[in-house]
Amino acid sequence: MHESKVYLVGAGPGDPGLLTIKALHLLEKADVVVYDRLVSDAILDLIPGGVARINVGKAAGRHSMPQEQINDLLVSLAHSRRRVVRLKGGDPFIFGRGSEEALHLHRHGISFEVVPGITAAMACAAYAGVPLTHRGLSRGVRLVTGHFRNDEPIDLDWRALADPDATLVIYMGLANLDRISAGLIAAGLAPVTPALAVQNGTTPAQRRVFSDLRNLPQRVREAGIGAPLLTIIGRTVTLADVLDWYFPDEEFPCAANHRSVCA
Numbered sequence: 001m002h003e004s005k006v007y008l009v010g011a012g013p014g015d016p017g018l019l020t021i022k023a024l025h026l027l028e029k030a031d032v033v034v035y036d037r038l039v040s041d042a043i044l045d046l047i048p049g050g051v052a053r054i055n056v057g058k059a060a061g062r063h064s065m066p067q068e069q070i071n072d073l074l075v076s077l078a079h080s081r082r083r084v085v086r087l088k089g090g091d092p093f094i095f096g097r098g099s100e101e102a103l104h105l106h107r108h109g110i111s112f113e114v115v116p117g118i119t120a121a122m123a124c125a126a127y128a129g130v131p132l133t134h135r136g137l138s139r140g141v142r143l144v145t146g147h148f149r150n151d152e153p154i155d156l157d158w159r160a161l162a163d164p165d166a167t168l169v170i171y172m173g174l175a176n177l178d179r180i181s182a183g184l185i186a187a188g189l190a191p192v193t194p195a196l197a198v199q200n201g202t203t204p205a206q207r208r209v210f211s212d213l214r215n216l217p218q219r220v221r222e223a224g225i226g227a228p229l230l231t232i233i234g235r236t237v238t239l240a241d242v243l244d245w246y247f248p249d250e251e252f253p254c255a256a257n258h259r260s261v262c263a
């Protein structure tokens, strides 16, 4: 019998066209696919009908499976199936807990491979015409998580992040946007620094808010957009004035996209 393997596969941000060829081939040859809620329906549609699927993400009214249980599930599936695909939104190693799963598999002596995916920062920026770096505007990028428990102080190094010469991308920051905006401004980042929030980037359900750092939290509330939300802060956001190109829902330009109307 062949050795079984677990493939930790990045599904990208939502647009199935952003899946890698390697990811697509693995989905087609999988014995079972374990996926979570960030994986878009358009990508799930690419899994052949006969392949078993296990949803470990949040479904309506249910909680997602705890990480320890997912880890154990991958181990037990590897004992009974040959090709286990663990499909995760974006890139498995960027805020995806893919590395925890890989460590768990390693501890249990199970072979694995990692297939990178296009992470939300790259995809949402590209689809908004926002280069993450640009000569003269941004000489670096930082990807940080904005997720903290409500009762905990936000554990971010504001001084280091308040860099006008770099682009800051915040994953999972929706609940803490007020504190993030205030923290960066208090650390010296200009309140007028351009900012962009993207919900469901690269999908037909994409919605966006262009604003500045000071007003972003309020604008996001007014627009009523929610998770999954990615925030991009920095001077390169202004390039979207010229480079913005992706308008998935032209029929409802304000609700969906048009920055001239929504900004």
Ligand code: SAH
Pocket (backbone or CB within 6 Å): 013, 014, 038, 088, 089, 090, 091, 092, 093, 094, 095, 096, 118, 119, 120, 121, 124, 170, 171, 172, 173, 198, 199, 200, 201, 202, 227, 228, 229, 230, 231
């Ligand atoms: N591994 C993923 C990130 C998982 S953390 C990746 O590499 O992209 C979940 C967070 O990712 C969300 O809260 C949101 O901040 C961001 N995210 C993922 N997909 C997104 C999308 N299509 N649009 C906007 N944000 C997205």
